[in-house]
Amino acid sequence: MKTRVMIVEQQSILRCGVRLILGQEKDIEVVSESHNGRNALQMLSKIQAQIVVMNVDMPELNGVEATRQIKATWPRVKVIIFSDVPTQAVLAKLLDTSISGFVLKSDEPKTLLQAIREVSGGNSFFSPSITAQLIEVRKYNGFEPYLTSREAEILQLIAESHPNKTIAANLNISVKTVEKHRQGVMNKLGIHSAVGLTRHYLTSMSPVSQ
Numbered sequence: 001m002k003t004r005v006m007i008v009e010q011q012s013i014l015r016c017g018v019r020l021i022l023g024q025e026k027d028i029e030v031v032s033e034s035h036n037g038r039n040a041l042q043m044l045s046k047i048q049a050q051i052v053v054m055n056v057d058m059p060e061l062n063g064v065e066a067t068r069q070i071k072a073t074w075p076r077v078k079v080i081i082f083s084d085v086p087t088q089a090v091l092a093k094l095l096d097t098s099i100s101g102f103v104l105k106s107d108e109p110k111t112l113l114q115a116i117r118e119v120s121g122g123n124s125f126f127s128p129s130i131t132a133q134l135i136e137v138r139k140y141n142g143f144e145p146y147l148t149s150r151e152a153e154i155l156q157l158i159a160e161s162h163p164n165k166t167i168a169a170n171l172n173i174s175v176k177t178v179e180k181h182r183q184g185v186m187n188k189l190g191i192h193s194a195v196g197l198t199r200h201y202l203t204s205m206s207p208v209s210q
Helices: 012-023 037-044 063-073 088-096 109-120 128-137 149-159 164-171 175-189 194-204
Strands: 003-008 028-034 051-054 078-083 101-104
Touching (some): 028 037, 037 051, 078 109, 088 128, 101 128, 164 175
Parallel strands (some): 003 028, 078 101
């Protein structure tokens, strides 16, 4: 039985590269590809992937929230994050979503293959290059106030300069509901402007350590 894998990556050239690497393996099958988290969720409802190889930094729905929703809807689907070196804050959020593995884009291709096979076998796998951060993240105390999954989605869309009407259409909710969630995000974060929300999102979700 081949392990069925979905690749979720914004950059098409990277998706192609990962697909070519995985396509050479007899025990792995790439069943679908997606360019962002929201599209990946739509595709997962139709395609039975066992493992999702997911980037973090993507438009509309980032890898953290996409993973959270995948695990809530399809708990048996395993997620391996494939990204640049994350900040401790981002890594802490990812661990909270119950990811099964993390491979750095700077790792050798064999590391990604090992991760897929380990996760397929019921284990977890984290790149040796990120082990030190896994230890440090346990000490991290800089969590932002808890946002619901919907609030986190809306925060990202606000940061991407989408107006309330567009956000409502994308999420299939009313403009009034968007406004209610928007106010809830502002109250929780203590930020009361779109510029401030954008700055907060870009800072907290930066995938690269400083």
